[in-house]
Amino acid sequence: MVLVDQMWSDDEEVTAVGPGENVKIKLKGIEEDDVSPGFVLCDNANPIKTGRVFDAQVRESVGRILIIQKHLLLLSV
Numbered sequence: 001m002v003l004v005d006q007m008w009s010d011d012e013e014v015t016a017v018g019p020g021e022n023v024k025i026k027l028k029g030i031e032e033d034d035v036s037p038g039f040v041l042c043d044n045a046n047p048i049k050t051g052r053v054f055d056a057q058v059r060e061s062v063g064r065i066l067i068i069q070k071h072l073l074l075l076s077v
Helices: none
Strands: 003-009 012-014 024-028 065-068 071-074
Touching: none
Parallel strands: none
Antiparallel strands: 003 012, 003 024, 065 071
């Protein structure tokens, strides 16, 4: 089992965070090589649902940064 030992948000130690926040996390029970970009932390008793297919509407913009329905999309081409 992997446990969260410490969390930081904006370089301040915190005890709770919400969805979408950028955080730094110190974990116990796992090696650094076992974690990759894109991994998601979730409750073991209530894991997140995943999908491989989704519908999206994307428009090209100068600067390639879009705000669609309050969500920021950064397009790297």
